[in-house]
Amino acid sequence: MELDARKKKILQAVIKNYLETGEPVGSRTISKYTDLELSAATIRNEMADLEEMGYIFQPHTSAGRIPTDAGYRLYVDDMLQTRAEQMNSRQEEPLRHAENTAGPDRMEERFERIETVLKDVVKMLAVNTNYTSVVSMPQANRNRLKFLQLTLLDSKKLLCTIVLEGNIVKNEMISIKDEIDQQTLLKLNLLMNSTLNGLTLKEINFDMAARMAEQADKHGELVSDILSHIVATIGSADGIEIFTSGAKNIFRYPELADSMRAGEIISTLEEKELLTELMTEDHGDDSDKTTGIQVYIGKETPVNSMKDCSVITATYEFEKGVYGKVGIIGPKRMDYEKVVAALSNVTDSLDKKFNKDK
Amino acid sequence: MELDARKKKILQAVIKNYLETGEPVGSRTISKYTDLELSAATIRNEMADLEEMGYIFQPHTSAGRIPTDAGYRLYVDDMLQTRAEQMNSRQEEPLRHAENTAGPDRMEERFERIETVLKDVVKMLAVNTNYTSVVSMPQANRNRLKFLQLTLLDSKKLLCTIVLEGNIVKNEMISIKDEIDQQTLLKLNLLMNSTLNGLTLKEINFDMAARMAEQADKHGELVSDILSHIVATIGSADGIEIFTSGAKNIFRYPELADSMRAGEIISTLEEKELLTELMTEDHGDDSDKTTGIQVYIGKETPVNSMKDCSVITATYEFEKGVYGKVGIIGPKRMDYEKVVAALSNVTDSLDKKFNKDK
């Protein structure tokens, strides 16, 4: 069977209607709703076909139709494509695009800590969309070390301050066995900085560690100790920081609101580790390369507890090469168009904001 | 009317039973449950009295009784008192107390970052009690400044690393207008450290700021700028870090599980700022001075969204004078005894752990 233009139009109508009402949509409704003037009976035939093709289904005999994941997928792909086309044609007249980015006024107030900015953004998103939203701090992973500083706190504790290229700062407390004096500390600082500066985490390897340990002479052990602390601190998945907002919004959507499902989702939001996979690597190849927007429908999501949700993520750039993600979690019948637009605006604003600060 | 021993016993029986079942308890049940051999009819009379006194109530005519907040209060106060007495008598034989502290094995593995420890603890609590649990990082508020360091990141940004007495480290990024060279930076570091070291946040005042600005000569503006950044960073409620676990546990208790209530609670847990009040100052005067355990029943809690819950908090000591709090949030019919015991154990373990590390 073939998916001709008319079937596609009907499918779209079913989905749009279902997005609005959240209830199975029947043939009569469609027959009025669409501009193609067809009777309910004809629609029924077409809908039977669409069901056979796996785009829609009935929750029970003699009920209206509901889109399947495949149906949503088709719809979303279509939407993204026409969106991309629109963007392209608009690139020539950037004015439109500019006036489209709402809300930067809220974020420009003054120089703020990035956490504050992101917390504001995520809250704003949740409030505006009525879905749950998440944001990750810029990822340090593939980032270069800019500067590191060892400071003696007391006779047994060393404070190691690590600054990465994107001006991301981390602290690590290191316990030391043997006492150490200011002089050698100064030397160590010099040594480590000169060796490590500008390096990616992945460029720091055993070889280098060995060479440094050698140069540090009797403090070799301490150096490698420090080094492994550094690597661990930055590299650990633990390092990812995620903020969420609007968790309670899932209660707006009955299909997610039963305590089992909601509990699972909320646990995931609470234990942010489980979101790591979602908020770091690019999953799937269906991401929109130009905007960094990804749409996961139902089982497509990498997060187990969200098999009944749809998740949309977008990428923002904090500094050159340093990225973070913003995401929206909602029911499968979420307003994909609105959410994609909102995320796109937000990442645009963030990109601008962070670039302006430089 | 007077609350004689028998009435008290009946009240206790009602509450105990209700804690277990979660359902209104009737006179027949009590008549069997208690050791005082009384018929249901007698119990009924007594219960009518108890209702008049405001300790219990009926959700509707011809239903069993449910404890009121006042009823719980009485019960809890009693429990805490007998508990305190037991503790006192046990102090002479500390072995008992020692074997009572379960779970330190889980936390002793190795030197861990305090965040990790606290996250483990809060998770463990949630799993063991089946309630929602929260923990706050040690509070910096009334803490002394141990050390502070200014580092030039680039021509426009200054990194300010702040270490407080309890080895709590904070970073603050400060934008500067005029460029500054390493020499003056060194001087500033020296000046600020020598002036501020060992001071409480509250001891840093305008007077001092003025004096320092004066000494800093032409960089006076920068100094006061930095100073206000420091004060703001540390002092801001923003600075409190809170971890939660087991949010989904509220769904175990139908009286909290409806989406309105649950949504409110979950929002509060998500926006940790709202928990600040709960996790910082001592509220109410009914706290158990010896253990730092506080019990908030229903409307007593300082957090608005938890008017239908009970909240129990306990204080642990990170370092001399640096405190954090652990809390359990559950339904009013929570197992107060078990929770108090669990919290008491946890704070004991934490106290020991942190003191041993030193």
Added chain:
DNA sequence: AGTTAGCACTCCGACTAAATGAGTGCTAAC
């Protein structure tokens, strides 16, 4: 061919009525 109207059928959801049962308050007797 494709489209439409008509009709029997299915199934859900809302409503009603009756039965059940736990629990109370009250009275009268012990």
Added chain:
DNA sequence: GTTAGCACTCATTTAGTCGGAGTGCTAACT
């Protein structure tokens, strides 16, 4: 002061009924 007995209340459960929305199918229409 305590208890047994009884009438009464009210939430919960069960079963039964009804209406409506929507379907699939067939037959007629273009």
